[in-house]
Ligand SMILES: Cc1ncc(C[n+]2csc(CCOP(=O)(O)OP(=O)(O)O)c2C)c(N)n1
C-alpha cells in the first residue's frame with residue numbers, strides 16, 4: 001500500500017477506515033500562500049504553548065488535568081482559516097488547539113490553566129473548561145459529548161434569530177459512541193441547522209483503539225451520513241486535503257444546505273491525559289506512532305513552503321521565536337496574576 005509516498009508492505013499501520021485517504025500535492029498549489037502561512041503560524045503557536053505546558057507541568061503550578069493536541073494541530077488550524085468572528089465553536093476535553101485556532105488569547109489560556117483570574121474562564125474552569133465569547137468560543141467540557149447539544153442549541157438560536165455565521169462542534173471519535181450525539185445530530189439534520197460537526201478521529205478513546213469499540217469496516221462519516229448529515233472524510237494531517245474538504249463542508253453549511261459532518265484522521269503523540277508519554281503501556285504499536293509522527297503536519301507544511309520558496313528560513317525562525325516569546329511571557333504573567341476569590345464563585349458559575 002502506498003501512503004504519502006511511503007510503502008508499507010509488512011503489517012498495515014493504517015486502519016481500514018483510513019485506507020484511501022491520500023496525500024494530494026495538487027491541492028496545495030490552489031491554496032493562497034498567505035493562508036498557508038497563517039495555518040503554519042497557528043500550528044506553531046499551538047505546539048509551542050503545549051510543549052511549554054508539558055515542560056513546566058511537573059512544577060505543580062498548573063493543577064488541572066491537561067489533554068494535549070501535539071500532533072493533531074492541523075484540523076483546527078486549517079478550519080479556523082475558513083471561519084470568521086461571527087462563527088462560533090464548542091469543544092471537548094482536548095480544547096487548547098480549538099481555542100487558540102478560533103482566535104483565543106495565549107495569555108488567557110495559560111492563565112486559565114494556572115487557575116488565575118486573568119484566565120479566559122476567570123480561573124475557575126481550567127484546561128477542560130474554556131470559554132471566551134469575544135472570539136466565539138462558547139465552551140468546552142470534560143464530559144465526552146457534553147458540548148454537542150450545546151453547539152446544536154447555538155445553531156438553533158442562530159437560525160431562529162436569523163443571525164449570520166455557523167457553529168462548529170468539535171468532537172473526538174469516541175463521542176460518536178455517546179447517545180447524545182445521535183439525538184443532537186438527528187435534530188440538526190431535521191432542522192437543517194447551520195452546524196458543522198468536526199470529528200477528530202485520532203483512533204483512540206484513552207487506551208481503547210477504535211477497532212475494539214466499533215466494527216472494523218464502519219466509517220464514522222458514513223454513520224453520520226445515514227443520520228442525514230452532509231458528511232465527508234479526509235486525512236486531517238494532510239493540509240491540502242483537509243483544506244479542500246473543510247472548505248466544501250463549511251461552504252455547504254453557510255449556503256444553508258443543512259448540517260454537516262466531517263471526519264478528519266489525526267493522531268495524538270503524547271499520553272491521553274497529562275504532559276508525558278504513555279507508550280510503555282503497549283496499547284499502541286511503535287510502528288503506528290512512528291508513522292503518524294512522520295506525518296507531522298507542521299513538518300509537512302514547513303517543507304512545502306520552503307521548497308516552493310514561499311517562506312524563507314529567516315521568516316520561519318522569526319515565526320518560531322515570536323511564538324516562543326509570546327508563550328514565555330504568558331507563563332510569566334500567569335504566575336504573577338491573582339487567584340479567584342471564593343466570594344465570586346457563584347457569580348462566575350451561574351448565568352443570569
Ligand atoms: C461521558 C463520559 N464518559 C467517559 C469519560 C472518560 N473519558 C474522558 S476522555 C475519554 C476519551 C475520549 O475520546 P475521544 O472522544 O476520541 O477524544 P480524544 O481523547 O481521543 O481526543 C473518555 C472515555 C468522560 N469524560 N465522559
Ligand SMILES: [Mg+2]
Nearest residue numbers: 172173202204
Ligand atoms: Mg479519540
